[in-house]
Amino acid sequence: MLEDAERDANRGDQEAGEANNSPAKESRPRGKRRALASEGLLQPVKVSKATLYKPPTSEELSQLKETENLFHSNLLRLQIEELLKEVTLKEKRRQKIDAFLHQINALLAKIPATTETDMTDQSWLPKGVKVPLVQVPFSVKGRFHFLPPVSVKVVGSYLLGTCIKPEVNVDVALTMPRAIFQDKDNLNQRYHRKRALYLAHVAHHLAKEPLFGSVMFAYANGNHLKPVVLLQPQGKDAKTVTVRLYACPPQGLFKPCRLYPGKNNVRTAWFTEKGAPTAGEAEPPTPHYNNSILWDLAMEAHLQFLSGSASDFPGMRDGVALLKVWLRQRELEKGFGCFNGFLASMLVAYLLSRHQINKVMSGYQVLRNVLQFLASTDLTTSGISLSKDGDGSLPTLTDFHRAFQVVFVDSSGLVNLCADMSASKYKQIQFEAKHSMEVLDDRTVDGFQLLLITRKSLIHAFDHWPINAEPPKHKDTGSLSFGLLLSPDFAASVLEKGPEADSPEAVEFRKFWGERSELRRFQDGSICEAVLWDATTQSQKRLIPEQIIRHLLQLHTDIPGSAICYTGALLESLIRLGREPAGTGEEAMVDVVRSYDDLSRKLWNLEGLPLTVTAVQGAHPALRYTDVFPPVPVIPDYAYYARNKDRESLVPLAEKPCPVYISPMKVLCHMEGSGQWPQDQEAIRRIKAAFQIQLAELLRRQYHLLCRPGPAYTDVYKDGYVFRLRVAYHREPQILKEVVTPEGMLKYQDTEESLRLELETLHLPFLTSTLHGLQQQHPAFGSTCRLAKRWVSAQMLNDSLSEECVDLLVASLFLCPAPYMAPSSPQVGFLHFLRLLATFDWKNSPLIVNLNAELKVFEENSERSSWVFQNAWWRASAISAQHHKMNMVFRPPLDLYDVLIHLNPKQIPRHLQAVDRPVKSFSRGMLASDAAVKTLAFPVVDYDPVQLYLRELQASIMRGRMMAPNTESLTVPNVAAILEDFEILGEGLVRAVETRSEKWSI
Amino acid sequence: MAPSKRKRGKGVACVAPAGYTAIPVKFSEKHQSPHYLYVKEHKVRDETDPNRPPNRTLFILNVPPYCTKECLLRLFSSCCSVQSVEMYEKPRLGEKPEAPESKFFNTKTLLGFKVAYVVFKNPAGIQAAQSLSTKGPLVISSVNHPVQTGIHKWISGYAASLIDPAELKKEVDAFMQAYDQKVAEEDANAEDEDGVPDEEGWVKVTRRGRRPGIPRTEAANLRALEREKRKRARKELLNFYAWQHRETKREHIAQLRMKFEEDKQKIALMRAQRKFRPY
Structure with a gap:
């Protein structure tokens, strides 16, 4: 039950005690620091000779040595410590959360049971709550009734101490009693329907309680088969924690062999609603569906496994926290098929079991090793498994690879932890990890800042919804945004050269590019398929990717050009030259x-x-x-x-x-x-x-x-x-x-x-x-x-x-x-x-x-x-x-100014370079660029009245105030005369001087 | 312009800095708000400059940007005939100008408010000038003597910047001739002094030719010192005695501690700036 949480809280107490001691020791320097901080600038450090040369204690020596061995440098160590302090939960907050969890536990036990009905008969559900699952097709066999959970357990990061701010989530698993299940509930979404109905009932009852600020549904990791209930405390505590209620089946409810990745658990006939199946036809395997059931079964086992790994290993807690920050900065930990904190912990545990990490390592080293592993291992082709070899009946890695894109099997040998992850997502993670390793190895840059503090983002996904709303479907995601990482060597090339005309690849090439592909003869004499994009200037070349995207999407997916918004060239107009399409100046x-x-x-x-x-x-x-x-x-x-x-x-x-x-x-x-x-x-x-x-x-x-x-x-x-x-x-x-x-x-x-x-x-x-x-x-x-x-x-x-x-x-x-x-x-x-x-x-x-x-x-x-x-x-x-x-x-902010001087466009030689380009301007004494004239007199060079005027103004205003340094009364400027000066100095150029202020605070 | 402001402007301007008299001056008849020239008699303790004779020199502050030397000459000629007018960015002692006068080199256009020294032919001029403060504002640009500003000024400035290369060449040639002569004279002087003891009996010896010896520069001096230091360091034995060894270790730890303290300070500063909030 909740004992674990309590024990953990006690441990936290001790830690807090220690933490309280240490600042007390250095309370004096702290005060000094605060004073420094207020100035915001570094001062030379003053340390007395006595403290600098006093004999070191063994503690201090070991700390200095540790810094040398376990971290890059002192600074990095301190930075990481500070970061961890910033993200880990404070003791006060933990206590609040624990109290909240106890209250939830009590409430859950009090939820009344219901009478048994057909699963399709959902009339017993009150009006204020909807089933958080898309029930298509609706008809399904089986009967459901609600019984209070057999056990309520806190699982996941909160217990492991790897839970980090700002989004504090505590995962609570409710074990549903065996009595509400029947045989064959693994088939045709029956388990998932029951799970959803179970949660709907729970949500409805909890929503009535004044304890909660909000009760909402969400999909766990964006998986539409797996709704969870989100609970937040009332009032100003709402932000302190979000409790996520998972419902799981009791141990041993389903036979694991029925849920192997090669098995089918969703019958075609049921799903397509097309009568009886034709005999003898093999049903297709449903690995993702199977995996989602297995995952629920293994939830508790995963927790035990992780806490086994984390014991006596403080570096793991820090390392996972750092990894989570790293993932979060890159927005890799959100949405369907993400690389979440749980996966990060499992990966650390895996590396520990393979002895690539040991228990004396620091958090920084753990982070480094995990990144190194991610950068060098391709889980899309060579998956990894936590299970000890021995049981020959379990599915092999090859089986998993056949069913899933990314493979990371848990200790039971049944669940693929990366089942939802797509290969491209993994490739993205790998790319980031590689890049980060390069940064870490480069001594000239501040790796800490770049990896853990700097944000790198692009993604959005929906999170949760009220319990009385219909569950969102895939199509509700809104418009999709794609970020492209262009390779500068190819992005702007006008020609896409394909294979030789008679080679077999040519057919494929032609199919891919459609009509745009044509045969061309190249200088080396070869005749190849090629695609030519029309772009002459650099600015047009920059838009070739847009041309390609529009063409391909139209060709292959029938997406019309009007549905695509390409934002790669929003700023081009600001550096465009001339009236005609003359490009952007390159x-x-x-x-x-x-x-x-x-x-x-x-x-x-x-x-x-x-x-x-x-x-x-x-x-x-x-x-x-x-x-x-x-x-x-x-x-x-x-x-x-x-x-x-x-x-x-x-x-x-x-x-x-x-x-x-x-x-x-x-x-x-x-x-x-x-x-x-x-x-x-x-x-x-x-x-x-x-x-x-x-x-x-x-x-x-x-x-x-x-x-x-x-x-x-x-x-x-x-x-x-x-x-x-x-x-x-x-x-x-x-x-x-x-x-x-x-x-x-x-x-x-x-x-x-x-x-x-x-x-x-x-x-x-x-x-x-x-x-x-x-x-x-x-x-x-x-x-x-x-x-x-x-x-x-x-x-x-x-x-x-x-x-x-x-x-x-x-x-x-x-x-x-x-x-x-x-x-x-x-x-x-x-x-x-x-x-x-x-x-x-x-x-x-x-x-x-x-x-x-x-x-x-x-x-x-x-x-x-x-x-x-x-x-x-x-x-x-x-x-x-x-x-x-x-x-x-790019438009200058004008409302801050007291005086505006309006100029006569006739005398502004660069009138056409304004951000909002004027429609017409004056003829400025130049002939067309192809005029056949021999110039015999030197043109006017470097003559810009606006610049000359500005220089005079700066000189007269700056120095006008500072005359006679000994006489204070002079520093009050003669505003009226100065305003008249603006016009006198710029005679012929200034059209009007607009004063916008009545109060001169000088 | 609101009337209240104008009043305030005037009120301020009447209070001239101590010792100065304020003379109103405006650009042309049609302008309303005058600037004020602050004038007093030029008195400096050790003034030796013959160009600024005592009693006859008027020191002027706050000369408006468009007011030229010719203007001042004309304006103050009404009091008494003027001998010379000098105009600068800042008040300066009557030293000799650093560089020789030239039409093409070291020319600097004065922008903004300036200071001026007006020398009258007669000491009475000072009194007369100070009495201008009670009269109506002086007018800088009148119909008879228009002063160019704005576009007209810039265009004539541009036209003036077009110089005659032949004239420039002539000036350069003249300067270089004088310079060569000066250098030759110096050389001749040095040769004369060579080997001749001065009044205390010191003889200056100079090595000439392809290798004139080490120059007496600071950099050369530093280099020599550095070389000496290196030589000494090479001879010294390190970590030979036990106390040396101890000392090195102690130094090392002290260094680490120092570094640690510095890092701590940096961190404290970053914490204060909330640098550790990752999001």
Whole structure:
């Protein structure tokens, strides 16, 4: 009965006592910790020398040693302990649950018996309750009457101590008395009907009791033959526990040999309602049906077996709890054919019996071993059994394999514990286990966080229903959602090449693909079946899986296209270029890179430079495929501009709309080192200018490119793009750092200028070339970056989160995607980006982006990130909750602001890049891309009134408040004048200044 | 704009910081809310800059973004003729500018509110300027002297950024010539000093040529120290005496404990942030 529970509770008492002792010992440091926690930042630990060097006790030594042997590290041990503390039941709750169970026990004994009736005569059932089983066909032989249960036992995880929060379920098995069964009740659902009627009666009586907050039915593990009753306490205790009532047959009710997987227990004639069976025709076996009866019979035996395994084995309790958390994070423990906690315990017991686990192992080691086992063993082909060999009459594993997809036989040798599991489900579990093992073995990542704390989900299933409702049928599940894990190597390929035309496989191939399959001749001369999908741009290629799914579902299952909703490309519109279907910019960037490559070749081959060019490096986002709006070729229309003849340049006109924005692409041109370089920063600057003039001259003379030299850079107009060439000398940052100490020693010290120069000439080009490489490995990388940047600017965070920073963050998603796979579409990548922002612990741990797999920290970024993200994370977390309304998320939130400045679209060169693209905008002085015009005057470059205005505003508002630091009264700004300034500074650009606030809290 | 606000704006502005006089100034006639220039006589204890003579220099705070040097010159010329106007981001001592003046290099456009130093030809100018506070607001952009802002300003800024390469080349050449000359002079000086004792009798010896010896830099110094340390460590015997052995063990345990304490702190912090709630 309930003694077990009590005993367990006593044990818990002792534990609680111990647990109470230990914190008392360290009550002082605890207080300190709390103070720390309130600050939320790590401080250096201060330990006195005396405590640090005092002689160790043997206890302490063994603990230190244990940590080394049984866990990866100290931190992991502590983390796991904390996690377990978080999920295990508190003593107080256990007591409540125990009291509840006792009350249930008492109530169950008092349920009155009923008179015997035919099973089909269910008129005795009161109105308020329905039979929790789909009774099709309805007519069945046999008589039923209710008698109180012979015994009530707590089974399962609650007794084993592996029951974990938050969904605390206690399984209670009611043994139905033998008297309500007749012969042959194993046939034709008679047992299941009786079981359902039994539970219906129980539920009806319990529902009347004030003890319960709710009484409901549910299917055990989603199995429609197996209803259970769910009980929850009244009032605010409702969440503390759910008691699940199982009804089981008394021991030895059915002969096991009748229920072997090869036997039939549901007669065809009865099920199809088609009269008498034709003699001699063999009935088909009903293994799943048989298994469901056997399972009920073995319930108690399973409990005994598990508690035998768990005795003297604290690691098992922890290990199973960890496994359950792991399963739950991946949502593998829910629904029909799931891998639930019971199965996890059985697996641990199996490994123990095979000596793959021993009783001194820690919970972490148990978890590791189970994952290892799952990853390496394929239960779909080589099943396992807990039963000791000996009885030759029992069915063999081969018999089980014939009947079930996944095989894990229990200790009795009769029940397949994985009967409901499908092979694909097992494959999914195996995939997760493999992936998790990789994470655990990788020392550079925080395995704990990824495996046990990070959630990975996609599934839904119905849970329970009120007792007066009809039991749900399979078709009530609602719409099905499928998640696809695409392999980046094949997902976007336009051609599916099949077998050779005359091979036997060709028939199958043709049958599978239907009309889409056609014969094609390939370059190597072979003629093969092939399927060709029409997609020209990268964005269309990303949708090939959709085409395939729609085609195949239509062809094979007759599901019309209108019934399918493919959500893989919801965000594409945000990075789409131009009005016509021009794709999402990937092609535009390829063109840019091609033009850049050509330019760098030309620079290499320049003749007549006094020093040679040692390297040409790009440092523009378009050159690493991460520019939100990549540059497009521009041919200026002279009519829109004023022309400065001396300088061969165009100048914008105030009365015309602002000309198209041309973003200059920075290209660094490293010149060879030489003794001729001066060693003074001013002089170096002059020499660089001289080089830039010369580069322009030579490019013009040798390649007829339009160039415009300047002191800091030379602009080159090529193929409609503008490249901004900058000469670099590798020792310049060093020279900027030189400081001579008073003792005459030369010292190198970072200065603002040297850091800026290093960023421009070293880090950015390195970043650009590395990310360019990353894009080649992960085609979704660039577009993910672009979506992320779009979002960051839409949230108006781009001031604190630089473009490079976002690139690196996204790169980290692709470099260490665990526990997920590297995203293969921009949309998924973007969701991962939001998740990273929302969940990463920016305060205490640096995010290390391991570029090129060398453990090299991009230090400035990891440090910078820690403070930048604090204001980003809450928006991300707020938003990831509602990310189904995609465009919404990209619309800047405006209601927070006191003043809105409305701009004149005529003067906004990037008007068409708005999230909600305007229907029409102004003509911006550019000719069609194929216009046959030779451009002789340099177009207007890098002229964006909005940016210029913003810069002026920032400068005047930021500094306007901070004048005279000693005079406090000045810090109160002159609001009226500042509002007028908004209009004065942006004359011609600002249309109106809207003030939305009357109260200025400054 | 609600009238109450405007009143508040004015009320605040009248209270000039101690020692300063507030002079109202507005962009053009049609604007209503003035900014205030805070002016006082420039007085610094050790002012030696000849460009900021005492008694004649006026220090101005809170110069609005659109107010240029020419504007100030024009506005204050009404009091007394002005000798020079300097304008900076922040108040600064009258040091010499670090870099030589150049049309192309080290140019910085001033944005936002600025400070200015106005030098009058006559000390009376200071008094006259301070008396402006009682008159109506000064007007920065008038019909006769319009000041460009917004689109017009940006376009002329763009036009001005188009430079003449020939002119740039000329400046670069001139600078480099002067620089080469300077370097040559320094070299010649160094050669002259070579081997000649200074007044205390020290002789400076410099090695030249392909291998000039170890440079006197901090990095080189550190490297040398590091090398010495390594050498010493190689010679030392470890775990030779029993006490050394004990010591190492003790150190090891102390290290483990330290690590344990650090980890505990980390965990405590994570617990406080509810990092262990798996769902």
